[in-house]
Each structure stands twice: as C-alpha cells, then as structure tokens.
Amino acid sequence: MKAVQINNYGGTEVIEINENAPRPTLGKDQILVEVYAASINPVDFGVIAGRMKDMIPLKFPITIGGNFSGVLVEAGKDTTGFKVGDEVYGQALVTNGGSGSMAELAASNIGNSALKPKKTNHEEAASLPLVGVSAIQALEQHIKLQKDQKILIHGGAGGIGSLAIQLAKHIGAYVATTVGSDSVEFANNLGADKIIDYTKETFEGELSDYDAVFNTARGDSADKSFEVLKKGGVLVSMTGAPNSDLAKKYEVQAIGQMTNTNTENLNRLTELVDGDILKPQIDKIFPLSQAKEGFEYQENQSPKGKIVIKIK
Ligand SMILES: NC(=O)c1ccc[n+]([C@@H]2O[C@H](COP(=O)([O-])OP(=O)(O)OC[C@H]3O[C@@H](n4cnc5c(N)ncnc54)[C@H](OP(=O)(O)O)[C@@H]3O)[C@@H](O)[C@H]2O)c1
Secondary structure, three states: OOEEEEOOOOOHHHEEEEOOOOOOOOOOOEEEEEEEEEEOOHHHHHHHHOOOOOOOOOOOOEEOOOEEEEEEEEEOOOOOOOOOOOEEEEEOOHHHOOOOOOEOEEEEEHHHEEEOOOOOOHHHHHOOHHHHHHHHHHHHHHOOOOOOOEEEEEOOOOHHHHHHHHHHHHHOOEEEEEEOHHHHHHHHHHOOOEEEEOOOOOHHHHOOOEEEEEEOOOOOHHHHHHHHEEEEEEEEEOOOOOOHHHHHHHOOEEEEOOOOOOHHHHHHHHHHHHOOOOOOOEEEEEEHHHHHHHHHHHHHOOOOOEEEEEOO
16 A cells, blocks of 8 residues: 655655555554545654654654544454444544554554544545644633633644634634734634734734633743733643743643544534534645655645645
8 A cells, every 4th residue: 555654764855655555454442444635733743753752662664644534444343333434534643553644544543533524525524633622622621711701822824723713713702813924814714803923013012811822833922921811811832831930920720731632522523513613724735645745835834724635
C-alpha cells in the first residue's frame, strides 16, 4: 500500500512516499480503516522532527499523520460497536498507538475512533478530529462557556481557533479573536465580534474584563492574556502549562489542556457537525503524492483552517 513515511527525523525534506508499505498489523482493540483522507496537525511536525523520540521510541519507517476519515475494513477481536463498512473518523497517530493516518490503510485504537459526521465528505471529516475535540474540551468542559459571556480566542484562523469561534458564537458568547492580517475577513465570516490583527495591534491594551481566554497561539499570548481576564475568569492554553504565579496574581483559573480524542469527545463533535453548528474549514486539499508539498504549505503559508491529504 502507499504511505507517507519518514526514515530519518528532520524537517519536511525527510517526508517520502512509499509505494510498497506493508499493511498495518491490527491490534485486538483496533480497527483497520481504508483511509479516504487525512489532515495535517502541528503535532505531525513534532513526530517528523523526533520531538517525542525519547518518551516514545519508534522504529523507522514511520507512517506520519494522525487524523483520518475512511471506511472500516476489519475490526479487531476485542472491539465492539463498529462493523465492516462503517464510515469512521478519528486519530491514528503513531505516538498514540495507531499506525499513522497518511496511508491507504491505517490501524486506529477503537477508543480514538467514532462514526464520522453524516453531513460531511471524507475530506471534511478528516479535517476535524484533533481540532474539533480541542475546541469542545476547552469551551464546553473546561471553560463551560455561557451565553453573553466574553471570550478571547487567540489564533482564530487556525485549525482549532476557526472551530472555537463557531462554537462560542453558537453558545451565544461575545467573541474577540486575534489573527494575522490575511485572515481578518476569514474571522469575520466565522462570526467573530471583534477581530484584532496581532501583527499590528496588541490585544492586551484593547480588551478587559473577559470571562475566558482560549489560547491556541505560541509565544507570549498566554502570559499577556491574564491582563484581559476578570477575577474568577478562566484561561485555557493549548501551548503548554500557563504561568501559575500569574494565575494567582490575577485570581483566575489557568489550565494547560491536553486534548483527548476519545470516542465520547468525537461523538460530541459528530453531533455538533451534523447539527450544522460546526462547519469544517479547509484551506487546501493535496493528493497523497504531494503530501510533502502539503506540509510545506502548512508551514509557510498561514492557512485559514486545515490542510487535507486526499488518499482515495
Ligand atoms: N495540548 C494539546 O493536546 C494540543 C492539541 C492540539 C493542538 N495543540 C497545539 O495548539 C496550537 C494550535 O493548534 P492548531 O491546530 O490550531 O494550529 P494552527 O492551525 O497552526 O493554528 C495556529 C494559529 O495561530 C496563529 N498565530 C500565530 N501566532 C499568533 C499570535 N501571536 N497571536 C494570534 N494568533 C497567532 C496562526 O496564524 P498565522 O498562520 O497567521 O501565524 C494560526 O492561524 C499548536 O501549537 C498545537 O501544537 C496542542
């Protein structure tokens, strides 16, 4: 089978297409999926660079990619709830026990898989798992965002941010977001109430008394966000543990989120997408043969939403 693989750690230059990769071995609590589409996430660059190699040793060649959408072709002997022919989506990242999603076949843990939304095609569904579950976990589970509350979402044009804006607006919150210059119109179309171009303005001077901040940007956005929160507010950051001294000083709750793409969270994502509440945001689709170009595009072009790799 064809697979997008690496044989060395490095940058996008190590990405190769293997036309004769072996079929993945299926664990007893896994499903084998004929992958129709996969999507690129920042964590995939971490796998390619070997950032987790000391914690999770892997053998080359490594099939890259985590998020997938496809059709179940075989179910492991300890799996329940799925049958051959089901359209499924989820997370098959190698560091998570999967076989890697950017291949014609992928083994995914049953616990990281769910029935895909019916209203999407496979490319749209593949764009969703990690980013959609990240938005749900932050807004519904950690922040418990309510109607008429004010939330600042950093990185509103990114994979997570573009879904978080939609979910926050559905809840009925007032949404401010930070984006780059090219993405102002995109954030406006997603329904954001106040858009701050982070290349030209500083958000911390503009905003105050916010109930919540959801940070999906790297750098100092998390630290500076304490200034815009009201006492008792909540900061959830995707990019590491927030500063606990600042949390104490500003009397707010600060959470470093680890996203869990489990079946329950994926089912909630399916429900929100099939309920027309979340619309997948795809910037560009690349064929499997051009997966490397897809990663280069993700790295260099500030995509609005997601980059998808079409496999079938
Ligand atoms: N902890 C976890 O479990 C977990 C899970 C998923 C993701 N993550 C992390 O969460 C982050 C976001 O993920 P993602 O998939 O949404 O990434 P993404 O699609 O690359 O989006 C990140 C967005 O942030 C924007 N940005 C960069 N610098 C900014 C700044 N200073 N202020 C405001 N926005 C800024 C980028 O815009 P430009 O392109 O214009 O710069 C981009 O639109 C990544 O760092 C990822 O590794 C963590």
